[in-house]
Amino acid sequence: MGHRRDSAHTAGARAGPDKQPHEVAAMFDGVARRYDLTNTVLSGGRDVSWRRATREALGARPGDVVLDVAAGTAVSTVELATGGVHAIACDFSQGMLRAGAARPVPRVAGDAMALPLADASVDGLVISFGLRNVADPDAALREFARVVRPGGTLVVCEFSSPVWAPFRTVYTEYLMRALPRIARAVSSNPDAYVYLAESIRAWPDQPALAARIQAAGWADVEWRDLTGGIVALHRARRP
Template identity: 60%
Template sequence: MTRASLDKQPHEVASMFDDVAANYDLTNDVLSLGQDRRWRKEVAKAVDARPAERILDLAAGTGTSSLPFTRTGAYVVPCDFSLGMLREGKKRHPWLPLTAGDATRLPFRDDSFDAVTISFGLRNVQDTDQALRELHRVTKPGGRVVICEFSHPTWAPFRTVYEEYLMRALPPVARAVSSNPDAYVYLAESIQFWPEQADLAGMLQKAGWSKVAWRNLSGGIVALHRGTKSQ
């Protein structure tokens, strides 16, 4: 079984997600106590996909995160660099145009999408700044980005309890439900070392996005960042 390190070598991260592909969605549901469903609903609202729009769902994994966008009549491209995740997604959703791609070198032309989104995947990319620039490149002028990522609770006592859960309670739960529990130790560590909400907003602005804003979900366990590509 593969466990990626915090230097996030792409082949290690991809292999790790290959290992957990079969039970990934179920494991996330258990570890988040069902909150991931609510978070994804908030993503769908923020993206606000419309009929005939082109939506890029990056780090889409098995394609589960893409389904709410397809229901609006939008054309959705689920993209991920884990071939194991994509194979699992093809079994479940054979009609989805699942696409292999690296966030730092997206296989799409400039100005291709009306909206781009990535949920719980940006912190696994080795070069976050480059990924944000690539998302900007493939978005049409006037288009939008929505990023949903684990973040940092804003209330200090809750933050302490949450970090204790991540490092002490999460690994034994992962051992019970995941095919690769060590992967979830890495995922917990990657959350702890992820930038604060305001820092990620600054990275978005540096990558060229305007009208950048964010709001916290579940007390800051997750943050929803948004931005627009200038006309």
């Protein structure tokens, strides 16, 4: 993958906006109708390659059962469900699940901190651009370890910190100024993207997130930067 976390030391995470689960669910209900289009525009079309990289990092084999948490409209789940992989979309926003109802993957409503699955019931778990919206990300990471079988894989695809300092400054300005403006033109609920921009800015960087994943009980934690660190893929193994 790239960088690896071998120490048990947990770095402090930057504080993010308060997240009340019902408020976040309602927010995503409000953006569901044009969510996929908005993501493509805001990412400059990079969302397609990010989904492909996430599937490749997971490395699921034919017959594997994979849970896609915070799956939204299940675009990411369809990407995972290739080559005989049984991928299940899970999201706590009913609006998101309805918006993706036509996609040919099974769907289940569920909270990342209390998944409706039995212990050790899936071979792998993916969460893309959703962990930072969970009220307690550390509790969610522990819950993921509960439902993944020993030896199974976790992949977290999330916005992160650009590795080149000058670009990191420009990117932060884009998040807080340009992103909400673009969202007003394409999103069904542009005000929600102000919250999303703030949540990205407040999210821990790559080493800090790796430390939190390890502290939640995962092993062999490593990460790979995508698009200069705008996005990072963290992968870990269930011991």
